[in-house]
Amino acid sequence: MNRIHIRLAVSVAWLATIGLGGASVARLAGCKRANPGDESASVRLYYSVDEGFARAVLERFTSETGIKIAAIPDSEAGKTTGLVNRIRAEANRPHADVFWSSELFNTMLLAREGMFEPYDPPTAADVPARFKDEGRRWTATALRGRVIAFDPSRMGDTPIPTTWEQLAEADIAPHVAFANPLFGTTRGHVAAMFAAWGKERGRAFLTGLRGNGALMVDGNSAAVRAVIAGRAKIAMTDTDDVWVAQGSGATLTARYLDMGDGGTLLIPCSVALIKGGSNAAAARKLVDYLVSADVERALALSDSRNVPVREPLRRELEVSLPPATSIPFDEIADAMDESAAAVREILIR
Amino acid sequence: MTARLATFALRTIGVAIFAAAIAWPMIALIGRVITDGRAPADGLTALTSHLPLHLYTLGLAVSATVLCMILALPAAIAVGQTGRIARRPWVAILLTAPLLCPPVVYAFGWERILPIGMSPWLRCVVVWALWAWPIPALLVGGAWVRTGRAAYEAAVLVTAPTKAFIFVVLPVLAPHVALSGLILLVIFLHEYCVPHACGMVVSATAILGWASDSRYVIDAIAPALPTLFAIVAGLALVGVIWRRSAQAENAAACAINKPAAARGVFAIAIGCFVVSFVVPIGGLLTKLSGFSKIIVGLERYGVDILSSLGVALFAAAMTIALGVGVVLCGRLATLALAATLVVGALPGAVVGVALIAGYNYGFLTAVYDHWPIVAISHVARYGWVGLIAVMLAARTTNSELTAQAETDGAGRLSVLAFVQFGLNWPTLLCGFGFVVVLSLAEVSASTLVRVPDFNPIAQVIFEKFHRFEDDMLVTLSLCLIAATIPAAGVLAWAFRHRDEG
Numbered sequence: 009m010n011r012i013h014i015r016l017a018v019s020v021a022w023l024a025t026i027g028l029g030g031a032s033v034a035r036l037a038g039c040k041r042a043n044p045g046d047e048s049a050s051v052r053l054y055y056s057v058d059e060g061f062a063r064a065v066l067e068r069f070t071s072e073t074g075i076k077i078a079a080i081p082d083s084e085a086g087k088t089t090g091l092v093n094r095i096r097a098e099a100n101r102p103h104a105d106v107f108w109s110s111e112l113f114n115t116m117l118l119a120r121e122g123m124f125e126p127y128d129p130p131t132a133a134d135v136p137a138r139f140k141d142e143g144r145r146w147t148a149t150a151l152r153g154r155v156i157a158f159d160p161s162r163m164g165d166t167p168i169p170t171t172w173e174q175l176a177e178a179d180i181a182p183h184v185a186f187a188n189p190l191f192g193t194t195r196g197h198v199a200a201m202f203a204a205w206g207k208e209r210g211r212a213f214l215t216g217l218r219g220n221g222a223l224m225v226d227g228n229s230a231a232v233r234a235v236i237a238g239r240a241k242i243a244m245t246d247t248d249d250v251w252v253a254q255g256s257g258a259t260l261t262a263r264y265l266d267m268g269d270g271g272t273l274l275i276p277c278s279v280a281l282i283k284g285g286s287n288a289a290a291a292r293k294l295v296d297y298l299v300s301a302d303v304e305r306a307l308a309l310s311d312s313r314n315v316p317v318r319e320p321l322r323r324e325l326e327v328s329l330p331p332a333t334s335i336p337f338d339e340i341a342d343a344m345d346e347s348a349a350a351v352r353e354i355l356i357r
Numbered sequence: 358m359t360a361r362l363a364t365f366a367l368r369t370i371g372v373a374i375f376a377a378a379i380a381w382p383m384i385a386l387i388g389r390v391i392t393d394g395r396a397p398a399d400g401l402t403a404l405t406s407h408l409p410l411h412l413y414t415l416g417l418a419v420s421a422t423v424l425c426m427i428l429a430l431p432a433a434i435a436v437g438q439t440g441r442i443a444r445r446p447w448v449a450i451l452l453t454a455p456l457l458c459p460p461v462v463y464a465f466g467w468e469r470i471l472p473i474g475m476s477p478w479l480r481c482v483v484v485w486a487l488w489a490w491p492i493p494a495l496l497v498g499g500a501w502v503r504t505g506r507a508a509y510e511a512a513v514l515v516t517a518p519t520k521a522f523i524f525v526v527l528p529v530l531a532p533h534v535a536l537s538g539l540i541l542l543v544i545f546l547h548e549y550c551v552p553h554a555c556g557m558v559v560s561a562t563a564i565l566g567w568a569s570d571s572r573y574v575i576d577a578i579a580p581a582l583p584t585l586f587a588i589v590a591g592l593a594l595v596g597v598i599w600r601r602s603a604q605a606e607n608a609a610a611c612a613i614n615k616p617a618a619a620r621g622v623f624a625i626a627i628g629c630f631v632v633s634f635v636v637p638i639g640g641l642l643t644k645l646s647g648f649s650k651i652i653v654g655l656e657r658y659g660v661d662i663l664s665s666l667g668v669a670l671f672a673a674a675m676t677i678a679l680g681v682g683v684v685l686c687g688r689l690a691t692l693a694l695a696a697t698l699v700v701g702a703l704p705g706a707v708v709g710v711a712l713i714a715g716y717n718y719g720f721l722t723a724v725y726d727h728w729p730i731v732a733i734s735h736v737a738r739y740g741w742v743g744l745i746a747v748m749l750a751a752r753t754t755n756s757e758l759t760a761q762a763e764t765d766g767a768g769r770l771s772v773l774a775f776v777q778f779g780l781n782w783p784t785l786l787c788g789f790g791f792v793v794v795l796s797l798a799e800v801s802a803s804t805l806v807r808v809p810d811f812n813p814i815a816q817v818i819f820e821k822f823h824r825f826e827d828d829m830l831v832t833l834s835l836c837l838i839a840a841t842i843p844a845a846g847v848l849a850w851a852f853r854h855r856d857e858g
Contacts, residue, residue, distance in 0.1 A: 059817075078809035081812060089569050225556045229822075
């Protein structure tokens with residue numbers, strides 16, 4: 009072997025060392041988390057609740073039960089919708105056992121598509137019937153409210169709306185920031201508008217937002233950041249985004265607006281057992297845990313400050329239920345496709 | 358015999374990587390389009406109805422490219438003044454420092470410094486330009502050293518300096534200017550982090566939305582087509598410019614032997630370094646509420662940082678191996694380069710959709726469920742960077758030297774390894790490092806190919822941004838910067854070592 013080949017061999021060895029070194033780091037680091045290839049891994053979870061909170065809850069579950077969890081969170085880009093589509097794409101070969109969503113309406117759509125296994129968790133016996141599927145394909149807890157966030161000291165002449173519909177009016181819309189309504193809770197919120205107001209008024213609302221210059225951004229927190237940065241005065245968002253922004257020092261106020269029947273939309277988290285998952289027994293234990301009063305209490309005490317659906321828990325924590333709209337969840341889920349199509353047609357261009 | 362075996366092995370590795378990251382996902386994607394059935398009207402409507410968004414994004418990317426080229430001028434002059442940048446490794450490090458910052462970190466570094474009321478559009482253009490100017494600076498400055506300077510010095514013997522520059526130097530540098538512009542355009546058109554951090558909706562963010570939202574892959578592919586066509590047109594233009602350009606390759610030797618006129622070079626390099634690295638990263642440092650936070654961040658997200666880094670290193674090694682294998686394939690190299698460039702010109706979301714189509718399938722689910730799919734997604738997106746680095750390394754060598762080696766009986770592999778890569782391996786290292794940085798900041802494809810093994814660090818940083826956890830955002834960003842510091846040392850050593858060689 010001559011010098012050239014020695015040099016070549018050394019170069020290839022270097023490349024292989026770097027590649028395999030990187031792979032080893034990834035492998036070794038990844039091994040600290042359970043994965044489905046491990047015999048010790050038991051349940052695979054897709055979740056879209058706050059990552060920091062979920063991590064603590066799941067660690068507690070593992071330490072209490074010994075069941076390891078391989079978890080895939082949502083991303084800030086795709087939100088819950090990304091995971092929902094992933095579950096659909098994997099329908100023929102399910103990779104996940106449990107879905108823990110930060111909202112309900114996409115869960116309902118998946119349930120209708122037959123993605124979930126009926127299961128009535130005993131720990132959810134005290135959850136009001138409105139927050140459980142009749143077919144027991146999902147259970148909902150821990151509410152977040154749709155609100156507007158604004159800094160009272162920076163509103164100037166801009167009127168503060170009292171109903172959601174007013175946000176699209178010419179004197180308010182130019183000051184409004186809202187998340188892309190194809191994703192997250194904003195998707196459900198716009199669907200609720202279509203369900204409550206009908207197609208024409210729903211489309212008129214979207215047209216008003218666009219025509220009057222409201223600012224569409226990527227996500228609720230981006231809308232809140234737009235208000236903090238002075239690019240908008242009012243953000244359509246969820247309560248938890250306002251609470252965490254307040255916690256970081258922002259001088260924002262949240263206000264519940266009227267959907268037209270005296271209340272705002274309250275959106276619960278939801279848990280469902282995925283049909284065809286590989287470890288149903290352990291998955292059921294995880295579902296039991298996630299819908300338990302303990303986890304709902306923890307969510308209420310977290311930075312998100314979710315409002316419990318269990319009335320005794322609200323009393324215990326001295327939390328009151330915000331004024332809620334009476335639109336049935338089923339009707340909102342029915343309107344999801346229609347409202348999303350309208351959003352694509354009117355806003356996403 | 359050994360050389361033949363090695364050539365065969367390297368070709369096979371390159372072809373395998375090409376098949377895994379480029380060919381198979383694209384075949385699967387086309388298969389999914391067909392099996393999905395009739396394309397839904399939404400997807401096709403999006404092709405036309407999204408044109409304003411694409412034009413807006415194109416305007417943004419072109420503006421950033423132009424500003425970037427302007428900002429790169431002083432540094433390009435500095436690179437040209439050094440004669441060979443390898444002679445001044447610390448100048449090289451100072452000039453490439455911004456590229457060592459993943460864009461996600463860089464964006465948040467500037468977020469706290471630029472005025473709050475600044476338009477997001479302008480903010481995005483400025484941040485991109487301040488991050489990416491080393492690319493044109495190094496490419497154009499390097500071309501000036503190799504060919505431009507000799508051509509200029511020959512021309513001024515018979516004509517005025519201005520005329521010499523306009524009619525002789527500019528045509529010689531045009532291919533490198535065009536290539537730099539195209540590289541910047543491709544990066545900016547698909548870069549997700551900076552527009553997202555600026556609160557903007559651009560093609561990359563919208564298409565990721567479509568890919569996440571739709572059940573039909575055509576819904577993600579159709580809106581990506583205008584951007585793809587724009588890039589392919591740019592690529593064709595650059596190809597024409599390259600072909601028309603008469604490269605005076607032997608001028609390289611003349612330029613190398615000339616003494617460097619290095620007055621003020623270090624000052625320019627320091628200036629560039631301060632403005633585009635010290636200011637944003639220093640801005641992050643001042644926001645760090647205490648070093649104990651770093652310990653907390655490492656405890657909580659150390660696994661994610663290490664895993665992201667490991668996968669990025671692995672992916673970068675694969676891109677270089679892909680390039681080497683492809684270059685060894687001779688005429689097929691052009692075809693492979695074209696395919697890799699086309700996949701690289703696709704939005705990350707479409708690449709993610711293709712990988713899901715390709716790997717959520719039969720026995721391949723073993724890949725789909727684990728970190729290799731994330732590495733493959735990086736190779737699919739940034740394989741073109743590795744390929745271009747390898748091709749530049751193979752091309753920018755004195756042709757007399759390679760001809761002599763071939764006359765002496767050296768085979769293609771030997772020439773490549775001993776002469777071309779032997780002289781230009783810092784170029785390979787730069788390509789490798791750039792892929793690592795881009796992979797660390799990758800958000801679009803990795804949004805769709807999430808695995809339970811780890812949470813990509815760019816996703817974690819964005820999550821902290823959205824949760825207003827600024828402390829953790831700053832901490833993780835600084836951890837990533839710290840991880841790239843050894844890379845700077847390696848690069849400096851590589852340049853010095855090469856120069857000594």
